[in-house]
Amino acid sequence: MRRLLMSVLLLVGLTAAVPAQDLKLPMKMGSVKFAVIGDTGTGDSHQLAVARQLATYRGKFPFEFVIMMGDNLYGGNGPKDYDKKFAIPYKPLTEAGVKFYASLGNHDDPSERFYKPFNMGGERYYSFKPANSSVRFFALDSNYMDDKQLAWLDKELIASGSDWKICFFHHPPYSSGEAHGSDTTLRAQVEPIFVKYGVNAVFTGHEHFYERIKPQKGIAYFIAGSSAKLRAGNIAPSALSDKGFDTGFTFMLVEIVGDDLFFQTITEKGATIDSGTIHRVGKVEPTPNRTAQPVVSTGGATKGTTTGK
Amino acid sequence: MNVIRSFGVIGVACVLGASPAHAQSSPPKPQISDATKAKAAETHSNPDALVLQDFTKRIEAYMAIHKAAAKDSLPIKETKNPGDIKAAQLALAAKIRAARANARAGDILTPEIRNKFRRLVYPELKGKAGQETRENLTEDVKEKDEGQPKKMTYKVNAPYPEGNALPTTPPNILAALPPLPEELEYRIVEKNLILRDVQANIIVDFIPNAIQ
Numbered sequence: 001m002r003r004l005l006m007s008v009l010l011l012v013g014l015t016a017a018v019p020a021q022d023l024k025l026p027m028k029m030g031s032v033k034f035a036v037i038g039d040t041g042t043g044d045s046h047q048l049a050v051a052r053q054l055a056t057y058r059g060k061f062p063f064e065f066v067i068m069m070g071d072n073l074y075g076g077n078g079p080k081d082y083d084k085k086f087a088i089p090y091k092p093l094t095e096a097g098v099k100f101y102a103s104l105g106n107h108d109d110p111s112e113r114f115y116k117p118f119n120m121g122g123e124r125y126y127s128f129k130p131a132n133s134s135v136r137f138f139a140l141d142s143n144y145m146d147d148k149q150l151a152w153l154d155k156e157l158i159a160s161g162s163d164w165k166i167c168f169f170h171h172p173p174y175s176s177g178e179a180h181g182s183d184t185t186l187r188a189q190v191e192p193i194f195v196k197y198g199v200n201a202v203f204t205g206h207e208h209f210y211e212r213i214k215p216q217k218g219i220a221y222f223i224a225g226s227s228a229k230l231r232a233g234n235i236a237p238s239a240l241s242d243k244g245f246d247t248g249f250t251f252m253l254v255e256i257v258g259d260d261l262f263f264q265t266i267t268e269k270g271a272t273i274d275s276g277t278i279h280r281v282g283k284v285e286p287t288p289n290r291t292a293q294p295v296v297s298t299g300g301a302t303k304g305t306t307t308g309k
Numbered sequence: 310m311n312v313i314r315s316f317g318v319i320g321v322a323c324v325l326g327a328s329p330a331h332a333q334s335s336p337p338k339p340q341i342s343d344a345t346k347a348k349a350a351e352t353h354s355n356p357d358a359l360v361l362q363d364f365t366k367r368i369e370a371y372m373a374i375h376k377a378a379a380k381d382s383l384p385i386k387e388t389k390n391p392g393d394i395k396a397a398q399l400a401l402a403a404k405i406r407a408a409r410a411n412a413r414a415g416d417i418l419t420p421e422i423r424n425k426f427r428r429l430v431y432p433e434l435k436g437k438a439g440q441e442t443r444e445n446l447t448e449d450v451k452e453k454d455e456g457q458p459k460k461m462t463y464k465v466n467a468p469y470p471e472g473n474a475l476p477t478t479p480p481n482i483l484a485a486l487p488p489l490p491e492e493l494e495y496r497i498v499e500k501n502l503i504l505r506d507v508q509a510n511i512i513v514d515f516i517p518n519a520i521q
Contacts (some may be wrong), residue, residue, distance in 0.1 A: 075472045143475060143477045148488065
């Protein structure tokens with residue numbers, strides 16, 4: 001009897017140690033499914049651990065592409081760096097046909113835009129729209145937000161009509177990080193354009209933690225910069241934050257179904273630390289002089305390690 | 310007596326050196342050359358506009374060299390092989406260096422252009438908003454957990470050190486400076502402004518202490 005009890009306890013212990021892999025997304029046929037990673041280019045064991053989880057989760061959630069928040073290659077951009085810090089860690093995904101779309105961080109040489117697996121089309125900033133979807137992505141170069149790029153963004157957003165509009169780039173306009181914090185000069189340039197043209201969600205990195213910001217002017221902001229680097233304990237108490245996680249490495253899974261964007265944030269150990277939904281209220285056409293969007297409600301249960309300190 | 314005078318000089322130097330706020334509070338004074346002043350008088354032009362026109366001409370002259378070098382080099386295009394990207398970058402850099410073997414600091418960013426740029430940047434660094442910009446400029450230097458950067462060599466035709474972060478150029482600084490062709494960019498490293506050839510990864514020219 002005691003042996004049986006011990007066996008049961010051991011089994012329970014083993015089960016608890018196995019990554020949860022509890023997927024909450026709708027996982028509907030025909031939806032837009034993608035993953036989000038940021039600040040990845042170390043080539044170290046943390047990047048590999050997150051990459052392994054990404055590949056594991058793809059078995060259950062067949063995302064078609066991954067968006068990258070920059071700092072894709074730390075410490076050099078020679079051929080060996082591309083192999084060690086990108087090609088090898090994500091080989092199971094690229095071999096399965098998963099496409100990666102990169103943006104540039106402050107540790108990236110702009111020549112990375114010519115690396116075909118980053119799908120940047122040779123441009124520092126670009127947009128793409130997955131086939132048969134109503135979602136358009138805009139990859140920006142927040143290291144060099146000049147007038148030319150702002151004019152391009154303006155033009156591209158206006159042309160995107162009623163599509164979901166998702167921007168991704170390196171520096172967070174809103175952040176509770178102690179090391180960097182909100183990039184207010186960047187925010188002053190891009191936020192009015194985001195609001196004017198109805199951008200729904202913004203994904204960034206730079207801060208080496210995960211944070212979901214309370215919707216700002218109707219826009220959902222996420223920081224996903226801990227897919228290989230971590231600044232433990234760096235999230236300061238902040239009124240901006242809806243959810244923060246700075247004690248482990250993370251990536252995000254995202255699914256868009258109709259007017260809902262579902263997200264789930266997962267650690268390198270397979271634990272879900274945040275999840276929820278963004279609902280956009282109707283289809284938002286670009287409107288001049290808009291100061292806020294009638295969009296976003298985020299909701300859903302959050303669990304796991306709690307916000308910041 | 311000489312000793313007392315020396316102490317006096319040292320004392321004044323210390324006071325000046327210890328008061329960055331003083332340096333920050335006084336904007337750079339215009340330094341327009343006599344030649345530019347004469348031309349401005351002759352053509353009824355604004356001397357500052359002439360300085361910026363001169364900058365544009367110097368950039369165009371550089372771009373003629375860049376384009377000629379690019380024409381003779383391996384094309385930089387999308388590839389699965391990162392070695393091709395590096396090889397194309399190095400080949401272009403070698404050709405530009407050969408074509409500008411005698412280039413010196415100040416050839417493009419002349420003393421009066423440097424002065425004009427310092428004046429353009431100065432308002433962006435004032436006050437509370439300016440403090441934010443200053444913090445952004447030093448942020449990458451503070452990223453101590455991201456590896457020790459290689460020593461920067463401020464020299465025309467030198468490569469920007471591979472592996473070093475490329476400090477983000479704040480949008481308000483970019484908006485204040487004259488636009489550049491896409492092959493070139495401004496980067497501010499420490500307090501110095503670098504004019505960098507993006508495709509060739511070389512320093513085209515620089516302004517020491519552009520940030521005061």
